[in-house]
Amino acid sequence: MNQAKPEIVIPKEKAVFWMDANGRWRNRHGPFAHKKIIDYFNRSIGKDENGFFVRQDKGDVIEKVYFRYEDTALFVVDLADGDPPQLVLNTGRKIAMNPERLFIEGDILYYRDDDDRIKFTDRAMMKIADRLEEEEDGLYFKAGKEKIRIPD
Numbered sequence: 001m002n003q004a005k006p007e008i009v010i011p012k013e014k015a016v017f018w019m020d021a022n023g024r025w026r027n028r029h030g031p032f033a034h035k036k037i038i039d040y041f042n043r044s045i046g047k048d049e050n051g052f053f054v055r056q057d058k059g060d061v062i063e064k065v066y067f068r069y070e071d072t073a074l075f076v077v078d079l080a081d082g083d084p085p086q087l088v089l090n091t092g093r094k095i096a097m098n099p100e101r102l103f104i105e106g107d108i109l110y111y112r113d114d115d116d117r118i119k120f121t122d123r124a125m126m127k128i129a130d131r132l133e134e135e136e137d138g139l140y141f142k143a144g145k146e147k148i149r150i151p152d
Contacts, residue, residue, distance in 0.1 A: 005057070005060065005062050006060075006062070007062045008058075008062070008063050008064065010065040010066065011066055012051065012065075012066040012067055015066060015067045015068065016028070017032075017041075017054075018067050018068040018069060018070075019067060019068070019069040019070065019073055020069075020070050021070040021071040022121070023075040023090055023119070023121060025037075025041050041054055042090040042091055042092070043091060043092050044056055045073055045074075045090070045091050046064075047073075047116070050066060052066065052067060052069065052073040053065055053066045053067065054067060071119060072116070072117045072118065072119050074089055074091065074113075074116055074118040074119070075089065075090040075118065075119050075120070075121050076088065076111060076118055076119070076121060076124040077089065077121050078123065078124060078127065079128060080094060082096075082097075084096075084097040084098070084131075084141075084143050085097055085127075085128070085131075087118070087124075089118065095113060095118075097111070099141040099143050099148040099150075100148060101113065102141055102148075103150060103151050103152070104139060104150055104151070104152050105152075108120070109125060109128075132150075133147065137149070138150065138151075138152065
């Protein structure tokens, strides 16, 4: 008989790590430096009715740690080919991009996926730059022959 492992839940107030506004994991010593650890944390991000958390299997228990973040916990880190392109998130998830879900807030490009705000990293902005066009009335995303205005 396969029983579920017990779950230990750590509230965000007690978490010893957090995510800054640029998507970098940090603790009291500063930003995380090891790529494998950063990738592991990003792949472990989940979300439920209580917010974002990092989940890890600790052998005989599952640890679920809710964490603080300065802007959002989700970031577009890359784009996969296509028209429109697929968005590759820090979690490893890919989203078929709908240009009508793009928006600008404080001069930063975001994508809306249901209730989640997903922020574009500088790297992702470089990859999408050739599809953006600025006009007098605002910024547009070019999808084939169509141009879609990105709301502020």
